[in-house]
Amino acid sequence: MACCTLQMVALLLGSIGMVGTFTVTLMPQWKVSAFTGNNIIVFEKIWEGLWMVCVSHINKYQCKFYGSLLALPPALEASRGLMCTACGLSAVTFLIAIAGMKCITWPVSNEQMKSKILLAAGGIFLLTGVIVLIPVSLVANNIIRDFYNPVNPLARKHELGAALYLGWITSVFLISGGAMFCSFCHCAEKSGGYRYSSPASHRLNKPEDVRRKPLSVNTYV
Template sequence: MAFYPLQIAGLVLGFLGLVGTMATTLLPQWRVSAFVGSNIIVFERLWEGLWMNCIRQAKVRLQCKFYGSLLALPPVLEAARALMCVAVALSLIALIIGICGMKQIQCTGSSDRAKAYLLGTSGVLFIVTGILVLIPVCWTANIIIRDFYNPAIHVGQKRELGAALFLGWASAGVVFIAGGLLCGYCCCNRKKPRLGYPGLGYSVRPPVKPRNVPVLSKPTTSYV
């Protein structure tokens, strides 16, 4: 059918969004060191992520260290960790449900209408995943920008937007598009007319031919 490419495009974009969400969660480039001024000699670069911070000094390889205590982390970092982990799990579930709802996948006892609902559910989960990704990414970016323009904060403590934040925005956009395509396929499938053609998933009864009912004639009364 004409709507089958929507399934494939939605699931491919959903897979790319899943990979991007996982990369955003694991990369340490959420907050990078800011270099304010033109006469500054850069001796080291500092990266801060959800799970570790990394330091690259001049002519020294990159050194990363995981955060030691979970309870000592700021609440913003703890919330960002939780939301990104939920987003990864939710996108994985959405991808599995979407694969089960594809036309080419044969499941026992599943009709085309049920598969369309599975694809719609997958699309909704992808949209929720995009919202969960946007919350910590935008929250962290807001804090970085606010502190950067705050004159009370020392120049050495200011940070800039890292590559992981831009990857998070891109991943959220991709899963939003994937969810929209899958939900659109579900809506288009539900609006199809009920025709008796194979492959549409509708069980239409054939028209019943009227039976030949004998016409009873009126009784005649004979008078003698």
């Protein structure tokens, strides 16, 4: 029962990581640029994400998708590919983990097979967490490097957006859920070992089930 509860906790962590992966991929707040021009009244905030750029000017808010895929920088294209891969892996792994849960008998009922499925799901969750961590950390590193570069003008300096912080948290959830699946899969094997022990084998060793040969009595006249 405790093993099943821990598996449910690991599945919950993985599901939160899956939702966070999709959210981080779609959010435009990867890079945030806030600056004030020569006129004090003019205040703009620019958000740049993987798919679009948004501009907030006083009370107006407008977003625009990137026009050409060929004109995008290589770092942005790589981040797109990695995040899309993480979205697909997290969704597929969530379904695999459900099939390997001990408290769910469908579609797999074999305890040993469930243990192998959970081990595979845990490994893929760990891989997904690392994949999410790579583009988030790469973009954050570029933002910090350009911010402290004195050559860049003030208008081109960016700050860390909310999507980056959410990406780090999402990676922690995915890695935690995957580690729990990998560590508790042996619990299902131990509990399943007693289930396959057949009581018939114990009955064969009982004295009453052993046939005794009749004693031959030789009579002498």
